[in-house]
Amino acid sequence: MVEPRGMVAEEAPHGHRIDGALNDAFSAVNMLFDAGASLQRVTQGGGTAGLGDFIVEPGTDSTVLEEIAAATGVDFNALEWDPSTISQPITRQRVGMYQRFYGGNMDEGWTRWLLEEFGFAYTSLFDDEILAGDLHERWDVIILPNDSRQMMLGPTGRPEGGRGPDPAGTPPDYRSGFGQEGAEALEAFVRNGGTLVAFAQAGDLILDEFDVPVRNAVAGLWGNDFWAPGSTLKVRVDTSSPFAYGMPEDALATYLAGGQVYETIPGARSADVQRVVTYIDRDILQSGWLLGEEAIANKAAMVSVQHGRGTIVMIGFRAQHRAQTHGTFKLVFNALVGRGG
Incomplete structure (x- = not known):
């Protein structure tokens, strides 16, 4: 059986969005924390972003995203607009x-x-x-x-x-x-x-x-x-x-x-x-x-x-x-x- 491979959008001027309804989104988030990426979470639904979706801030190494998408099957969708008004930064919890x-x-x-x-x-x-x-x-x-x-x-x-x-x-x-x-x-x-x-x-x-x-x-x-x-x-x-x-x-x-x-x-x-x-x-x-x-x-x-x-x-x-x-x-x-x- 071939496990599904996630997709990474090439053009993402405002970062990438991960669907927060997926259990595997949390695997992807933890791998992103391991890689030192900066993340936000949607706290007000709006546009194509749902409440609880994760946002990977722009500038994250695309190779890292590709590796995580392949490992988890999670898609990294492009954000076409600035999500700062509907999201808040999150950090890894102890x-x-x-x-x-x-x-x-x-x-x-x-x-x-x-x-x-x-x-x-x-x-x-x-x-x-x-x-x-x-x-x-x-x-x-x-x-x-x-x-x-x-x-x-x-x-x-x-x-x-x-x-x-x-x-x-x-x-x-x-x-x-x-x-x-x-x-x-x-x-x-x-x-x-x-x-x-x-x-x-x-x-x-x-x-x-x-x-x-x-x-x-x-x-x-x-x-x-x-x-x-x-x-x-x-x-x-x-x-x-x-x-x-x-x-x-x-x-x-x-x-x-x-x-x-x-x-x-x-x-x-x-x-x-x-x-x-x-x-x-x-x-x-x-x-x-x-x-x-x-x-x-x-x-x-x-x-x-x-x-x-x-x-x-x-x-x-x-x-x-x-x-x-x-x-x-x-x-x-x-x-x-x-x-x-």
Whole structure:
């Protein structure tokens, strides 16, 4: 099979445009960052440029563009007009992802694979790095893969169900968890301008330890009240959100047991919460098994929360599950490339 080769327009007086709706656009962008290219992102749709498209500034070596087009299959289309009024510069973000020591985390491993597959530079963050504090000085974005609050803070006692060793028997140097001090360091990271991205159950750390006006609408629900153990569900996407650039308005989300669904808590800070993805109002199931759809109808599947000078992105479903959910990869990728401005 011959893989498609991207096209590079020869005459591009105002630079080249990359379609931001393509997952492979992010591979191309990361390769351009590697090559030292200057990039912008469209933040106001106009002309032939769509919201979220990437712009490669004029003067970039055409040989570099040809090599990237060949490697990714992405087209570099010519811009016939000055895009400066509808776009903002972006720079490569310093991305860290939490990796706990105890027991390993499958979701963290799959997320590492996905980031590497699309060329995202990242650092694995261990407990010591988080406990060192001043995280905003070293990272722009921190990812919390799907995991329980207990495992991130540090397990105490034998795991639920009695399976596995008691962490109390592990030598101190090999114990896992960043504790309350680490949770405070992560919140300080956001308040100082960082972006914290939490996948599914990892949101419990934010809901329990941070002061945010959000709650999990399906917390404690089970059985006939609500159950979706591995299902594809219909959602609406606010494509004007920078975290949803390039997404279609109607999409599908993969929901697994342990996922979260969000409601805004009424109050003075309600406006700090923005819905990015919302479950539709009825007939939500596309494929799989869903009981109690009324528990999630018209509720948020993904939110962004302004917190101090930074932002928390909470994705309650599995947008990058086992690197298979290609239709929602961009909801993760958008948080990792910067939003311009």
